[in-house]
Amino acid sequence: QSALTQPRSVSGSPGQSVTISCTGTTRDIGAYNFVSWYQQHPGKAPKLILYNVTERPSGVPDRFSGSKSGNTASLTISGLQAEDESDYYCCSYAGFYTVFGGGTKLTV
Amino acid sequence: QVQMVQSGAEVKKPGASVKVSCKASGYNILDKYIHWVRQAPGQGLEWMGWIKPNGGDTRYPPKFQGRVTMTRDTSISTAYMELTSLRSDDTAVYFCARDNNNNSFQYWGQGTLVSVSS
Numbered sequence: 001q002s003a004l005t006q007p008r009s010v011s012g013s014p015g016q017s018v019t020i021s022c023t024g025t026t027r028d029i030g031a032y033n034f035v036s037w038y039q040q041h042p043g044k045a046p047k048l049i050l051y052n053v054t055e056r057p058s059g060v061p062d063r064f065s066g067s068k069s070g071n072t073a074s075l076t077i078s079g080l081q082a083e084d085e086s087d088y089y090c091c092s093y094a095g096f097y098t099v100f101g102g103g104t105k106l107t108v
Numbered sequence: 109q110v111q112m113v114q115s116g117a118e119v120k121k122p123g124a125s126v127k128v129s130c131k132a133s134g135y136n137i138l139d140k141y142i143h144w145v146r147q148a149p150g151q152g153l154e155w156m157g158w159i160k161p162n163g164g165d166t167r168y169p170p171k172f173q174g175r176v177t178m179t180r181d182t183s184i185s186t187a188y189m190e191l192t193s194l195r196s197d198d199t200a201v202y203f204c205a206r207d208n209n210n211n212s213f214q215y216w217g218q219g220t221l222v223s224v225s226s
Contacts, residue, residue, distance in 0.1 A: 038213075045217065045218060091212070097169055098211055100152060
């Protein structure tokens, strides 16, 4: 179970949109719709922001959206705000196993 | 409200073992899988396995097979993760996280720092 592939860093200006990709294989992202995304600020536990590819937990702004095509999932953050600056991780079910992406640092 | 509260930081010598606890509250521990995830300093999240509290079934990735054991005590709503034969590269913050039945983790413990040094 290799880690999912994410860009190490992305950046955007306030008000802009950014998209973070997460590439897996036919054994994880390509096989299941159990893709989730996490936001993690330094020294804190990860926070769930998307699950089941596109679903948002209560309290997560609709500026955060998700999609999937083939073996690649994507997180899009629109209307960037300063507080969105953080690390983001994707995660996928892989048939009894779970695999995380390497993480992407978003700079706003 | 759901809470996952972990035990405190540990300092261990190479070759030793560590056991971290995770006390769940606000829900029936039998209803949801609990996963363990670690994060080395400056690194990403690494999945270590899960335990199904109702029955005790476990699943570990090959990297940790033979070195990690996940258990639970349902009478006190607590899950445990024991890692043996510690090495310096096991230095990390260890998190427990509750599965929402869809391999997503909305509730996390606060993290337990395990430092391995001679």
